[in-house]
Amino acid sequence: MPVSIQLLARFPLLAPLPHEILGSLSEEMLLRSFDRRATLTDKAASAAALGFLVEGRLQGVDFTVDGRKVGLYFVEPGDYYGELSVVDGQPAPEYLVAATKSTVALLEARRARELIAQNAVLAQAVMTRLAARLRAATAQRTLLSLPSPGQRLCALLLQLPQEAGNTGAQVAQVAQVPTHQELAIMINASRETVTRVFQVLFLRRVLVRDGQSLQLVKPTVLREIAEGRLDPGKI
16 A cells, blocks of 8 residues: 555654655555564565554564563654664664554665665664664663663663653653563563562552553652662562
């Protein structure tokens, strides 16, 4: 199914492009839907396309040498993926799976590479994105070096994208909260362990549920736990 110009203009990466270029992309790009847990990119396969998430949620994952699944990052609606493979022409460094049923708009890799090379604004945006991914990978490596699952979970919660909460500017909230299983594979712990730590944090009102969002009521406590200066069981 072709992609409308109106839809393309909703993606921050493409929005600065002139109308005539968006019109050309509209004829070249295709929409595809993926069921939950479907694999969108395989680290053993060559780059195929630059993808834009229309709806749903994607997660980058990989596996340790002993076969354990590790969660790396999420792709939210309006975001894009596959830029590293588009730039260097190599297979993806991780797998990308659909965390929920998802729809993506795909631009063939060769065309995406040409588009980036011909548009300075896009090139700058992609370079900034690659730098952000490198910084995130460094933070993830540091997070995984923490000795306890409780420390790793609190550190991860502080790293998730935050916005001002409904109860006041001083309370931050995470709007898109990963599931306990998704969090578990990101911190190399079991889902049951993540659930137990959450129970303590909710009981002590360090965290509060607000509909689908998570209020970080006491970020200082989260930081103290992450740094090993406070035991979750002694809050």
